[in-house]
Amino acid sequence: MEWRWEAMQINVAQQLRAPIGSIRDYEVSEIVDVTDDGNGSLVQGKVSLMRTDRGILVKGRLDTEVELTCSRCLSLFNRPLALNIEEEYFPTIDVVSGASLPLPDELSCFTIDEHHVLDLTEAMRQCALLAIPMKPLCGEDCAGLCPNCGHNLNQGPCNCPPQGVDPRWSELSKLNKEKGTE
Ligand SMILES: [Zn+2]
Ligand SMILES: [Zn+2]
Secondary structure (H helix, E strand, O other): OOOEEEOOEEEOHHHHHOOOOOEEEEEEEEEEOOOOOOOOEEEEEEEEEEEOOOOEEEEEEEEEEEEEEOOOOOOEEEEEEEEEEEEEEEEOEOOOOOOEOOOOOOOOOEEEOOOOEEEHHHHHHHHHHHHOOOOOOOOOOOOOEOOOOOOEHHHOOOOOOOOOOOHHHHHHHHHHHHHHHO
């Protein structure tokens, strides 16, 4: 199999002229601002492009790592993301006649631009948005911040007095202690 190294933008002019069902494989590798926060992440993977009756079907898996803020302790951490992409892209221009083409009535559809360039970035971003949890945690056992002084409890306890103990329980434990000394 012949692999082609590409950026996230792939010129598909030739493939649009190819018969339906023809497949081309690409290996992509590019720095992309996945989460739109100004930080670039290296995105790498393999995609398969298949000519369909309407356009080009993209299937593949891309791997990247994004920087997220923990929703509990507010610290930054890196999280790997595996993005499984499967999207159909539609041409806006007929590759043979140069005439503009109507787009299908689908709510969200990806397009191949007038230079016959298919941009994987948008599909990848959409996939990443779904893969990133709404409330990211730096770890399942993240201890969070002290509600009193804001100290990051993952770095050890703070000097605040213990909080949130039900007074009835403290009465009970006092009783138990008294019993224990009898
Ligand atoms: Zn955390
Ligand atoms: Zn504290």
